[in-house]
Amino acid sequence: MAVQPREITQTSPAGATDRTVKFIVTRQEGPNAKPYVEEFEVPYRPNMNVISALMEIQRNPVDIGGKQTSPVCWESNCLEEVCGACSMVINGKPRQACTALVDNLEQPVRVAPMKTFPVVRDLVIDRGRMFTALKKVKAWIPIDGTYDLGPGPRMAETTRQWAYELSKCMTCGVCLEACPNVNDKTDFIGAAPISQVRLFNAHPTGAMNKDERLDALMESGGIEGCGNSQNCVRACPKGIPLTTSIAEMNKDTTKRLFKKWLGM
Known part of the structure; x- marks a missing residue:
């Protein structure tokens, strides 16, 4: 009060x-x-x-x-x-x-x-931990060598609407501060980088590197470090659906794991 x-x-x-x-x-x-x-x-x-x-x-x-x-x-x-x-x-x-x-x-x-x-x-x-995590998951869309290929494919409007919500992330670090699994004893990357993987994998051009990002999430400190406390989504000042992104990336990394086992 x-x-x-x-x-x-x-x-x-x-x-x-x-x-x-x-x-x-x-x-x-x-x-x-x-x-x-x-x-x-x-x-x-x-x-x-x-x-x-x-x-x-x-x-x-x-x-x-x-x-x-x-x-x-x-x-x-x-x-x-x-x-x-x-x-x-x-x-x-x-x-x-x-x-x-x-x-x-x-x-x-x-x-x-x-x-x-x-x-x-x-x-x-020093928010360097966050920016290092974004580098680890390749949170960008590489466009080198694509300039002469013309316009890329358009994103579907239904995808664009929820992707825009993810793009509001301002790397403020609040979600990492609120998460009990992010501390000096763990290497968990936190909710924001995981959500950025979902954002860039949804982009028609970004999807070209989808498997690389998922592989990064499957490494130590990746998505397995989430304890599902859901503090991140409550603390996020931009109202980003972080737990939804974590759930979606959990599904995608599981599919990726099975494909690697099957040599697909």
Whole structure:
């Protein structure tokens, strides 16, 4: 349940107030440094999000006790839930900071980096694990040498509609953070790369490399690592049907396995 900031006592013509919002930020000086917590109070503004609060802390890096500190580091780009850069854990839930409105958050607001990925500094994490997985499953459509062949086959409209939903993935890493099977003790690639295999295998040109992608999913850390917790589909900020993709790829890899056994 959302908790409103402190009562308004004065309002300026620009709509600013003397209300403040308390933020508890988990920080870390570097990849090997010990994490610690700092508390801040930022001026409240209507419709402010977590990114705007972090920008306020950056402008005036003074903690709740009045001590000058270093500005908090984080990543952001589009500020409209498209790039996936501002992924972090907000009040215990992995999500995008740009769409996390303070008015809808329980306060004090607790902000921390995602734990699935190595911390670079403060809220900045290294999502290299995700991009390595996408390389492993060849999440692209090779077009070299096809320019003189003319237009490729058109995708059926019924396929295009659900494929478009899969294409909304912004490699934010939230599904990996929410998955109990993705951690530093496993090499499971997670839901997003598996869903991308389904997307590119459905493309008329991408299907030319379908078997290569399925073979990659059948290797260690592939689809067998899924424990069916379904946290990924609940956490995905774009509402991508990740569990449906995992089920479809489970069927396709099983068919591929039997074909390899039979030498087909």
